[in-house]
Amino acid sequence: MKVKLSWVEIISKYLPVWVAVSISLALVVGCYFPEKVSVFKPFIPLFLFIMLYPMMINLRVEDIIRVAGKPKPIFLAIFMNFLISPLLGALWAHLLFQSTPYLAAGFILKIVVPCSGMVAAWTGYARGRVETALIIVALSLILAIFFVPFWMWILAGIYIQIDPLMILKKLVLIVISPLIAGIATRKLLIHKVGMDGYRQIAPTFPAISTCGMLVMVFIIISTQARLIVPNFHYVLLVVFGIATLYPLNSLLVVLLSKIFRFDYGDAIALVYSVTAKNHAITIGIAVTAFSETLVPLPAAVAPLIQIPIMLLILRLSPGLKSLYGTKLTNLNGSCREN
Numbered sequence: 001m002k003v004k005l006s007w008v009e010i011i012s013k014y015l016p017v018w019v020a021v022s023i024s025l026a027l028v029v030g031c032y033f034p035e036k037v038s039v040f041k042p043f044i045p046l047f048l049f050i051m052l053y054p055m056m057i058n059l060r061v062e063d064i065i066r067v068a069g070k071p072k073p074i075f076l077a078i079f080m081n082f083l084i085s086p087l088l089g090a091l092w093a094h095l096l097f098q099s100t101p102y103l104a105a106g107f108i109l110k111i112v113v114p115c116s117g118m119v120a121a122w123t124g125y126a127r128g129r130v131e132t133a134l135i136i137v138a139l140s141l142i143l144a145i146f147f148v149p150f151w152m153w154i155l156a157g158i159y160i161q162i163d164p165l166m167i168l169k170k171l172v173l174i175v176i177s178p179l180i181a182g183i184a185t186r187k188l189l190i191h192k193v194g195m196d197g198y199r200q201i202a203p204t205f206p207a208i209s210t211c212g213m214l215v216m217v218f219i220i221i222s223t224q225a226r227l228i229v230p231n232f233h234y235v236l237l238v239v240f241g242i243a244t245l246y247p248l249n250s251l252l253v254v255l256l257s258k259i260f261r262f263d264y265g266d267a268i269a270l271v272y273s274v275t276a277k278n279h280a281i282t283i284g285i286a287v288t289a290f291s292e293t294l295v296p297l298p299a300a301v302a303p304l305i306q307i308p309i310m311l312l313i314l315r316l317s318p319g320l321k322s323l324y325g326t327k328l329t330n331l332n333g334s335c336r337e338n
Contacts, residue, residue, distance in 0.1 A: 008207040018214055019303040028220045030225020031087025040219045044287060047219070050212030051280040052174060054205040055117045057189075061138045073266040076256060077136040080274045081114040082147045083126045085249055090155040092241050101159035103234055105152070106295035107241060109282055110302055112151045114140040116276040118206060122310050123272050126317040129265030136273040141179075143241055145171045146287070167289050172282040209280060216283050224294065238298045242305040250275045250313060254320065264324040271320075273315060 011018065030037055080247025097104035115137050123133040148171060149164035156162055190198045221228065228234065253274045257267035279299055284297035 008203050011207045011210050013193060015210065016304050016307045017132045018210075019217060019301075019307075021133070021225050022217045023221050026221035026226045027229060029218075030222035031229055031230070035224060037219075037222045037225075040222070044219060047212050047215045048174070048180065048284050048287070049247060051209050052178040052212075052214075052215060052284060053181055053209075055209040055280055057185050057205045057236060058120075058202055059117055059138060059141065060134055060186075061179065061183065063144065064135060064142070072260060073257075073262055074130055074135055074139065077115075077254075077270055077273050078139065078143065080249065080256075080270075082112075082143060082151075082252060083139055085114075085274065086112045086147075086155060086247060086253065088152045088248065092245050093155075093159075096161075096241050098238050098295075100234065100294065102290075102294040103238075103297060104159045105156040105162075106298045107238065108156045109148075109152060109286060109295065110242075110277060110298040112144075112148050112155070112247065113278050113282045113285070114144050115273045116194060116278045116280075117209075117237070118267075118310075119272045119276050121206070122314065123269045123287070126268045126272070127265075127313050128268030128317075129263075130269070132266050133273055134268040135161055136269065140273070141175065144281070145175060167285065167328075170285055170289045171281075174281060174288065185338065213280050213303075215281065216287070217303075218294045220283070220287065220300045224297075227294070228297070230234065234294070234297065235301055238301045239305055242298070242302055243309075246275050246279070246306065246309050250309070254323075258323065262324070264321045267324055268320060269311075273312070275313065276306060276310060279306075323326045 086108070089108050092111075093104040093107045097107055101243070117137060119137050120130050120133040124130050145168065149167040152167055153162045155162040163198070186198070189201070250271050253271045257270055263269070279302055281300040282302075283296055286299055290296075
């Protein structure tokens with residue numbers, strides 16, 4: 001018997017398809033109807049909010065206080081997200097985009113903005129330790145406010161002029177305001193419908209965020225379609241860069257987790273928290289902090305590659321479980337909430 005998918009499942013399961021459709025439509029509209037594209041620009045703040053606010057509702061910053069219980073996996077995630085990944089991203093940018101400085105800066109931005117809010121969900125699908133994933137996501141989001149401006153100034157400043165204070169202000173606006181609204185909304189919903197009711201509606205929030213992101217991808221690509229189409233190799237370079245760098249990050253985490261003797265539950269949470277980057281926040285920074293619209297291109301193209309990589313990790317998770325020699329962690333309430 002064929003199971004009918006909900007709209008939320010259709011959005012998440014076929015996200016690379018929707019991104020490809022959004023990019024294709026944007027190229028067609030931008031090339032053939034360039035005068036119509038400017039109509040969308042006044043709505044950019046609205047779609048930024050639609051991207052970021054729903055995503056923040058499920059994020060539990062209060063989980064950060066639990067970091068003392070298992071510090072080693074958390075510190076390894078921070079080490080990878082805020083030191084190794086940025087440095088590797090800068091190396092890849094130098095190798096692939098040194099002749100296109102704004103694209104190099106956009107690629108570095110895509111790498112230095114850390115884990116997506118979907119990390120907990122992916123960890124849950126792979127039967128990893130969701131509590132570890134939640135702590136990493138919450139802590140990484142807070143640390144990103146300070147580390148992203150720093151690394152953009154140090155690494156992307158080689159290619160273009162960077163104002164770290166301006167990026168810091170944009171991050172505070174982009175992250176803190178929706179975060180406060182999201183925390184208040186979650187508490188209100190739990191008060192009104194109870195925890196069980198909240199868990200039933202929680203999966204819709206990332207889907208709404210994804211819809212906002214797809215619209216933003218359309219706007220970004222369509223406004224620069226006449227530049228991108230004659231230089232489509234830019235897109236191919238971004239695809240190649242992400243398709244090679246993300247698996248390398250994953251492999252490094254697998255090896256380090258084995259060296260430090262983490263169990264499977266923590267290891268798979270680490271793999272997802274280092275590999276899955278946050279598209280929405282990256283796009284938000286790119287379109288508000290930079291006037292050059294080639295900067296958001298890596299963030300717009302990244303979901304085409306990131307989602308299949310996440311699925312590949314999920315497919316390989318039984319093998320990883322055998323590597324670490326532990327039983328799979330059962331899903332819990334935290335996972336269902338996220």
